[in-house]
Amino acid sequence: MPYSLPPSPPGSSAPDHLRVVQVVDRPGIIDLAWGHPDLDLLPVAEIRAATTEVFDRYGPDALSYGRDAGPPPLVEAIRDRLAVTDARVPTADEVVVTAGASHALDLAATVLLQPGDVVLVEEPTYHLAVRILRDHPVDLVPIPFDGGGLRTDAATDLIGRLLGVGRRIRMLYTIPTYHNPTGVTLDDARRRELVAIAAENGITIVEDDVYRDLGYDGSTPPSLWSIAEPGTVVRLGSFSKTLAPGLRLGFLTADAATARRAVSAGVLDSGGGIAHLSALTVAAYIATGAYPSHVDDLRRCYAERRDALLAGLAEHLPDATWTQPRGGFFTWLTLPDGLDASALLPSAEARGVAYAPGRRFYATGDGGRSALRLAFTRYAPADLAEAARRIAATVRDARRR
Ligand SMILES: Cc1ncc(COP(=O)(O)O)c(C=O)c1O
Structure with missing residues (x-):
């Protein structure tokens, strides 16, 4: 019998053996660990039309x-x-x-x-x-x-x-x-x-x-x-x-x-x-001429998301420090009191937020202990503000311990 594609579009709810994408979001977690674009901003209809154009031509x-x-x-x-x-x-x-x-x-x-x-x-x-x-x-x-x-x-x-x-x-x-x-x-x-x-x-x-x-x-x-x-x-x-x-x-x-x-x-x-x-x-x-305006739309959207995340950090975590990116996907945050970002990750996830611990980005495996990378591209501004609040709450818990 020929193989047939699964009936429903494989997405976050697909079982692992039917999963077609690298990342599946975990329910309840605002996951800022992944440096990916927001899939909802991809020009699906335009790419589909371009594919048809390619076969026609x-x-x-x-x-x-x-x-x-x-x-x-x-x-x-x-x-x-x-x-x-x-x-x-x-x-x-x-x-x-x-x-x-x-x-x-x-x-x-x-x-x-x-x-x-x-x-x-x-x-x-x-x-x-x-x-x-x-x-x-x-x-x-x-x-x-x-x-x-x-x-x-x-x-x-x-x-x-x-x-x-x-x-x-x-x-x-x-x-x-x-x-x-x-x-x-x-x-x-x-x-x-x-x-x-x-x-x-x-x-x-x-x-x-x-x-x-x-x-x-x-x-x-x-x-x-x-x-x-x-x-x-x-x-x-x-x-x-x-x-x-x-x-x-x-x-x-x-x-x-x-x-x-x-x-x-x-x-x-x-x-x-x-x-x-x-x-x-x-x-x-x-x-088709659509690329520059698509990129402009992304820039506006991601700039707003960056600003929402940085404002959330300023409001909730004023004693941490972070970079002010002029572009791209990421800010780099250094936790206060020398807290260990890898050790803190399970508590952060329990509070519904995830990030990439800084150690991961050191080729020699040494350094970045108190740092973490936050990607601001995949969530709406309100979720990013909430993510900042959850990171701050995680830090507060750790300091109490
Ligand atoms: C700095 C950098 N280089 C390369 C890549 C991978 O790019 P590509 O999907 O084009 O292989 C990424 C993706 O996260 C990246 O951040």
């Missing part, structure tokens, strides 16, 4: 192996968008379409790294990027981070020491714009210093730039990629944060030689252009 070619570097209509759409949001537009041969930023990072690691290389990572950093890098036989070395982002003074010092003992430093992974997990943005002076340090020492910066479209206060700084000597930076972009993570669609921009190496990596050579149908669909969607 390309017929069976929509189901073919795709062009290695990605279909030209999407490459052009990415270039057009970067012309608006960044300081330099890549040429077509500087763009490679990928299955999200996660795949772009893996691809960059595949083409750039040799066994035994050192990869520098700011700390704290996006914990799942660390997972990807650890799939490669390299040593991760943390660079300190402060309220201004990656500490370029510490980077210089560290690089000098590592080179002094004969280590080969090939890559530096950083999220300079609306950082995950802290929400911090690297200032212009440090951006320029960082690209200079990398160029001087022959280190490739891998710039994770997935939140570029989601700035809430004024302009977004130019990418490291756009201000660096060509060949110094590989930038990772994504449609996961603005369109839909399920598309598995992103891109990298690099100098043409590095882009060519990425395109000739085994995975693209064997499988052709990655996420071909998604790539054509997103190109068709962007061609």
Whole structure:
């Protein structure tokens, strides 16, 4: 008998073996641990229409192996968008379409790294990027981070020491714009210093730039990629944060030689252009002209949510400290009295709120004990205010004990 799809749409109530999504909300818990977009804000009808348009236009070619570097209509759409949001537009041969930023990072690691290389990572950093890098036989070395982002003074010092003992430093992974997990943005002076340090020492910066479209206060700084000597930076972009993570669609921009190496990596050579149908669909969607206003709507909505969460924290938890993100998904909160955020999580969940403990974002497993990451994207302002109240109540309980 042919397999048939389950009768009801699989969602939060589906049993595990029918679940089709990564995250299922737990009843009664406002879960700020996940750095995901609000699914209710995804343009479902428009993506569906774009899929139809793709089949009308390309017929069976929509189901073919795709062009290695990605279909030209999407490459052009990415270039057009970067012309608006960044300081330099890549040429077509500087763009490679990928299955999200996660795949772009893996691809960059595949083409750039040799066994035994050192990869520098700011700390704290996006914990799942660390997972990807650890799939490669390299040593991760943390660079300190402060309220201004990656500490370029510490980077210089560290690089000098590592080179002094004969280590080969090939890559530096950083999220300079609306950082995950802290929400911090690297200032212009440090951006320029960082690209200079990398160029001087022959280190490739891998710039994770997935939140570029989601700035809430004024302009977004130019990418490291756009201000660096060509060949110094590989930038990772994504449609996961603005369109839909399920598309598995992103891109990298690099100098043409590095882009060519990425395109000739085994995975693209064997499988052709990655996420071909998604790539054509997103190109068709962007061609309707709807993308900029969709992103503007997201920006307004997420800015309001950020403000609601920060106001809730100010009202209920005034003796904690937290970052003031100018974009992205996260604020980073430091608990008062050196409280341990991991130890506190079960009590927080019992009170109906969850977060990501700070330790998770330290590649060496050391640090972030009193910190936690809060994502403000998935809930309405009133729920975020309530989440702040529940965190504050959890902290009060812990202090009484
Ligand atoms: C900094 C950062 N990089 C990469 C990703 C993953 O992006 P993608 O879905 O494009 O693989 C995320 C998602 O949380 C992220 O926050």
